[in-house]
Amino acid sequence: MIKWRHTFHASPELAFEEVSTAQLVASVLRENGIAVEEGIGRTGVVGTLKRGDGPKIGLRADMDALPLSEKNDFAHKSRHEGKMHACGHDGHTAMLLGAAVALSKNTEWAGTINFIFQPAEEAAGGGRVMIEDGLFERFPCDMVFGMHNWPGVPMGRFAINHGPMMASFDTFEITIQGVGSHAAMPERSVDSLVCASQLVLALQTIVSRRLPPQETAVVSVTQIHGGEAWNVLPETAVIRGTVRCFSASTQRRIHDLLTEISSGIAQSNGASATVSYRYAYPATINSHNETDIAIRAASAVVGKDKVDWDCVPSMASEDFSFMLNSKPGAYIWMGVDRDETIPLHNPHYDFNDDTIELGASFWIELVRDAMGTGSKTVDAGVTAAVAA
Template sequence: MTDDQIVEVMRSCRRALHARPETAFEEHATARLLAETLRAHGIDVFEGVGRTGLVAVLRNGAGPSIGLRADMDALPVQEANSFGHRSVHDGKMHACGHDGHAAMLLGAALHLNANRDWRGTVHCIFQPAEEALGGGKVMVEEGLFERFPCDAVYGLHNWPGLPAGSFAVNHGPMMAAFDTFEISVDGKGSHAAMPEKGIDSLVIASEIVLALQTIVSRRLAPQVPAVVTVTQIHGGDAWNVIPAQAVLRGTVRCFSEPVQRQIHGLIGEIAGAAAAMHGGRATLTYHYAYPPTINSDAETDLAIAAATQTVGADKVIYDCQPSMASEDFSFMLRVKRGAYIWMGVDGDVPSATLHNPHYDFNDDTLVVGMRYWHNLVLACGAA
């Protein structure tokens, strides 16, 4: 296949995926389209990896064995665009560009298959359920790297705010850990006109919300980045009743597992103390969701070399500011060395932000991602 033919396949596939988005672990038609396209060009494909994921395998003699990963799930968002390839599934859309990620990796597989200037084994990993359900973790737990051994694994994400034809990457942290917590506050219900007869769960909850902000400002070192955010408060059903119980929910984000554990302990300590001060009780439930996404140095150097080969040194940002958003590619980087890079997508008109109902992947950048993957395979073979 020529590059022009591959670009047209990518564009067609990307728009087909955008029009028919599938959310976490529902990516059956998505996987089928990708698998059928790959098999039509003689590429080995293994389906049902991590439930709805798939892996395409290309081999070309002796050499390194690497994994290239693209996520492919959509979000439960109602699309606000009106173009011809807008989502036909109400309440679902590709608002994070995973349609573009899948199409670029598909194109890279076709390009590597047609251009045998590389050596080794390439595993193209099409991962389900990146958005909140941890499809990367499921793939790892179901034996991804035992079935498809990799010396290293690499990921790529489009990044609004960076100009098209540019990349950004960091040695070390790229994305934050993502944890969730729930605090159940138990007080004593009473008439709103007789607060002295009860223990006000809402007052306790309010004090906890404010006190939690001191974790970052006063309990962690100023050099340690972290975010503790309360996103929900639930309690009470009537105008004239002080509720016996209130529930707080929120998220924690940071860049190291020791800091995760420290924050976990501090949330429990602060909530318990605030509740006890008023005669109530607070019970914390803490869920470690996604670990931080940490790039390894040697593999980051290879990613930089590939990006430089693709777009030029002046369009590659080294040691960029990491994001407080999170990524389940982190589960793969927990067990394999590797690197995760951001690719710019802003054209003359800046892209909508990720997870925005007006977002659409910039098709002009598909060829950039395809060439980056190819150059990365070449860089890994020369390492």
């Protein structure tokens, strides 16, 4: 698994470009008697193992890298300038591939396992594309599971929730249309930049004053564009940003408020505003029973005292949410920190090889549990904690 991981890391491929990664995955699966279909969701791979009658489960790993220049200096550093596995997807792929090989030789389960190697998780929505390509019609699943390495959680620990794990991800663009003029004659203008400045501040009241405090959300303006000359008041300004929250109703409410506030601020300045809002990723919400399965599997690997099943959700986003919108399932974080925390999407990040065996073991225990042969010994502890 470490050899595979280093191969993936040295040859990172961006969204929907995961050709060599997919080829290696498919060849290993086939060599171990696992049925393989390629090109699912453009560059995705699904391997299927069937052994008798039983549950049908999906296990997902993401394969894509980031458009980032690596600043590490080791033998397996990226050989592709401007591309890097800075989110640990190389480790995710290696762990699930190792689990697939082990499960192909393991007889302690009965049912169907679909090993889902997904392209384009990083902002390109590969999970959605696989579903649109008939993922669950072609490879039926009763439940589906995902796992992500998580800096900030120590190595040897797992973290999960019954419910929200990660937020939705939406983007917006607001175009302010004013009237341009000479900078020395502002009275002849409708200043789009003054209007945009007021609007940026007003948008912060969406979370602080227009939503109930119980509805967690983040509205962030990330770009302001307007003007090209020192002595011209531009007629147009553009504001862009992101919205993150944990429910579809909150997404719709924020969309409505963006439109309402933009129109009101623009009108008060004599300008007009056009809002373009893109619903990108839904929130990642775990279902209850499948979360219990994941907790039991993690507890079997590291001990139940090292599984946090009431962790703080992240406001970052994950397109595994599309799969959870289609099927019940659960998404879990695996700790990777040694002595320091290097964040994801950092040019110095490298997946912790010491955790690879833990991750593969988690997948194996999860299959055994979901298919009726795993340990149920932590059931009482989980039930009591959830009730409390």
